[in-house]
Amino acid sequence: MKILVCIKQVPDMESKFKINGEGLWYEEANLAWRINEYDEYAIEQAVQVKEQVGEAEITVLSVGPERVREAMKKALAMGCDRGVQIACDDPWRRDSFEIASLIAEYAAKESFDLIFTGMQSQDRGSAQVGTLLGEMLGAPVLTTVVDFSWDGTKITARRELEGGMKGVVRTPLPAVVTCQLGLNTPRYPTLPNIMKAKKKEIVSLPVADLAGVEGRLATEKTAFPEKKGSGLVLEGEPREMAGQLLGILRLKTKVL
């Protein structure tokens, strides 16, 4: 079985963000980068399928600059077999349609049986790339999956709906699955696996080598939201703040 996992590298969401010089996105310098949380579930699910079927090869793919190789190395240490970087310095300029088109162009040549992506990225949150990719490849797409099983012929998956309700869907391969939080428990790479991963290849494809398409959305600006700032902010020494907070709660609520 040939499996593809698409991952994105995103900044730590607790970062102090700055807007970049063009006013279009966040400034990338001085950020700590990691694998998009949703994609960690995608990697783990791919590795679990490989463990189940035995004969499988997992390719992990990421679109982005040099630094995304770090994210891919972690995926390799978690059990992916090879990496493909679509090398591109400014993926943030491209919309979901462009990103999905680039991946689809690569994936169409490889005929993967199963593709996992996260349901969305933590920074853009568009929830489009996985679905577009599947539609471009003409494969069924199962989105927002929180439970996955493969019985040798078909996938059965649970899609998460609002209020914790689930929708159960089934499809044969090839298929694309977009992974939602809680699908599984992503493993930590062990030291021996980190060492082994160093020998695994990461191929780099310059983005110019893929035909590419025009995007359909342009970012006009990125800014901080207007702070309504109606609430009170307490800063200082914990014991003092605890006293202050209790005073406020006694005054404003009747629960104490």
Place this chain on the structure above:
Amino acid sequence: MKALLVAECRGGEFLESSYELAGFAAALGAESVMFCMGGDAPPAFAGTLYQADAAVCGEFNPALHKALLLQVIDREKPDLVVFCHSSYGWDLAPRLALALKAGQVSEVVALAEGGYVVPACNSKLRRTVRPSTALTVVTLQSGAFPPLKEEGAAPPIISLAPPATEGGMEFLGYEAAEIGEVDLSRAEVIVSAGRGIGKKENISLIADLARAMGGELGASRPVVDAGWAPHDRQVGSTGQAVSPKLYMACGISGAVQHLMGMKKSDFIVAINSDRDAPIGEVADVLVVADLKEFVPALIAQLQV
């Protein structure tokens, strides 16, 4: 401008969130028509409603629903197709956008002179985007636009015949949410633990605070996903909706899906080490502190 609003139904019932689509169209000053797969009672809506039989077409069948929508679009020639940013909407919208060669904007929270404002980085940033295509598909963040219910008679309905589309995916039905023992919706005080507690052992710290406050323990999703708290403690769009007199969010960033479950609380206190955490936008009091230091200090003072 004309908008096609894609309303939602579950088990024959029209979902309230669909009225937000009409509110959005009103904010744009757009004329609108609506599509809904099934639905026993037609919504209060002052335009034409296109409907197909859910018993025949299935409540979830992306390929077939896409084909039906394409029929409506061919007839109505809208400029905009509007979905809720929901499990149904984000699943179907990109499929439709691709078929229409349309740009798609996800999770719109506001309008800005022809552009759409969407959140980025867990709502720490706002991005304004503009589609370059004539026809655009958008999904709306839940709660961002006020619902609009129109007075008067039921809308005229045009029934759609099911197209001959298969789509390769079988829908096997719904499963109800797991029912737990705790009904957080009735609690007067809820103290919730977020990923900021750092590790499983620290859940007891938050549980102690909940007890000292005479309330119930709640949790954000990652805490539940990690197995640190049971699912019936989860607050949010895929957990429980709560409205206590006091909600204390400890180490919770304030993602929109969490806010959806708790922003109706009377009084909100957030304890967070990040002064810029989005939870600060809904909190009546934001305590900027490491919860491992602040929570014990608070418990100590509650006990004197």
